[in-house]
Amino acid sequence: xxxxxxxxxxxxxxxxFAVDDTDTLLDVIRNQIGxxxxxxxxxxxxxxxxxxxxxxxxxxxxxxxxxxxxxxxSVITIEGLEANGELDAxxxxxxxxxxxxxxxxxxxxxxxxxxxxxxYPNPTEDQINEGMAGVLCRCTGHxxxxxxxxxxxxxxxxxxxxxx
Amino acid sequence: xxxxEHAYHQPASLAECxxxxxxxxxxxxxxxxxxxxxxxxAGGTDVIFNMRLRLFQPENLVSIRRLPELQKIEELADxxxxxxxxxxxxxxxxxxxxxxxxxxxxxxxxxxxxxxxRNIGTLGGNVCLETRCWYTNNxxxxxxxxxxxxxxDCEQCHVIPSSNICHAINNADSPLALxxxxxxxTIQSAQGLRELPIADFYNKxxxxxxxxESGELVTHITVPPCDxxxxxxxxxxxxxxxxxxxAVSARCGGAGEQASNVxxxxxxxxxxxxxxENAARILEREGLxxxxxxxxxxxxxxxxxxxxxxxxxxxxKKQIAKVLVRxxxxxxxxx
Numbered sequence: 001x002x003x004x005x006x007x008x009x010x011x012x013x014x015x016x017f018a019v020d021d022t023d024t025l026l027d028v029i030r031n032q033i034g035x036x037x038x039x040x041x042x043x044x045x046x047x048x049x050x051x052x053x054x055x056x057x058x059x060x061x062x063x064x065x066x067x068x069x070x071x072x073x074s075v076i077t078i079e080g081l082e083a084n085g086e087l088d089a090x091x092x093x094x095x096x097x098x099x100x101x102x103x104x105x106x107x108x109x110x111x112x113x114x115x116x117x118x119x120y121p122n123p124t125e126d127q128i129n130e131g132m133a134g135v136l137c138r139c140t141g142h143x144x145x146x147x148x149x150x151x152x153x154x155x156x157x158x159x160x161x162x163x164x
Numbered sequence: 165x166x167x168x169e170h171a172y173h174q175p176a177s178l179a180e181c182x183x184x185x186x187x188x189x190x191x192x193x194x195x196x197x198x199x200x201x202x203x204x205x206a207g208g209t210d211v212i213f214n215m216r217l218r219l220f221q222p223e224n225l226v227s228i229r230r231l232p233e234l235q236k237i238e239e240l241a242d243x244x245x246x247x248x249x250x251x252x253x254x255x256x257x258x259x260x261x262x263x264x265x266x267x268x269x270x271x272x273x274x275x276x277x278x279x280x281x282r283n284i285g286t287l288g289g290n291v292c293l294e295t296r297c298w299y300t301n302n303x304x305x306x307x308x309x310x311x312x313x314x315x316x317d318c319e320q321c322h323v324i325p326s327s328n329i330c331h332a333i334n335n336a337d338s339p340l341a342l343x344x345x346x347x348x349x350t351i352q353s354a355q356g357l358r359e360l361p362i363a364d365f366y367n368k369x370x371x372x373x374x375x376x377e378s379g380e381l382v383t384h385i386t387v388p389p390c391d392x393x394x395x396x397x398x399x400x401x402x403x404x405x406x407x408x409x410x411a412v413s414a415r416c417g418g419a420g421e422q423a424s425n426v427x428x429x430x431x432x433x434x435x436x437x438x439x440x441e442n443a444a445r446i447l448e449r450e451g452l453x454x455x456x457x458x459x460x461x462x463x464x465x466x467x468x469x470x471x472x473x474x475x476x477x478x479x480x481k482k483q484i485a486k487v488l489v490r491x492x493x494x495x496x497x498x499x
Binding site for chain 1 (some may be wrong): 168169174
């Protein structure tokens, strides 16, 4: 099996490494770059725990993307949300509302929520349901997740007020 | 589940890609679809999935994701809209031209899986979506618990044991709207180009379910101008992120109860989308009144060819189909 050199920008850092033809973005992020926040779940696109964001801040499934197809592109993982030692507002909302049970799906859930909020900063109930349809919490903790997402807008506004 | 071994190719242009589809496929058995040596990949949401299940085991993957020729959404001189096969579903659903002119297509695209999948999945990929089955759509280990089938390594079908063809289900959403809207596929190969109405693209063999020869690639989907009303409805066990137990797209000219140029298409009931011709004839003759809709709904029973596969019995699918067709026709009347 041939190895290829590819580069990928993850959370703003450019990485160059050798990959196999058979690697997916999930393999690369976990095994080559060593960021294990992105989880390996069903690997067939059903559970969404491998969700990361592309360079436009949209949710994508790392398990269903061929690594070499993304040569030269840029992605954001759960590790890239915090800035200057401070959690992102959506992460803070998850803490405040206890939107975590066992925690395994949480990176995927947060990255999906982040993508949803990038598209709709103050989403309606339907937009939340639609945007979060691709991720499953096996502990069935979806209600608190939705509460956290509903309150992200308020937390963001409070942060801005504090900053001024 | 790791991916099966293969070589990955990323051609720089469409011409290079069409050549690769021929040169990389040398030595393939013409009669056996299971032995395809080349698989085209765009977003990968269906291809990687099928590779993980060992349903696709190509020697070569050819990526069309970044081919510049396949990315455009263009309005042609005659008012048609030409969509590149590698356009992402999310970009099409967000496109104003599509939202304003083809609401059924917009709704069908929005109905595909989850936003995660639509953010990488492409229209060409949805048009060429692999058929699905309760037996094959499990891991290779799970399947090894019983004998194989036409799709894997045996000459039998677990859906209809007496059948001599595969009865996997075509679960794609966007083709239904595209058929109702009279879309035309541009299919290219190293030998040249042909155009085929998407209505003639599918057939009822679950394996060779597309009229696509070795070396051919669906490059564009052209939707003609349409002033008619159109609608798309899908029934799923869960509200989002699910394949349907039945989906309907319908189109109809005129206003109110008038009905001309009628097309009703139903999907997810068998290996191909089904155009309900009896229903269209009844509606064109009698309009969209309650009595005519009743008769049209009753007429679909003989045309559907529904099979028991993927979580629902044929009898249940028939009931769902009737409800969906009725709702679609009422929605058309009220548009």
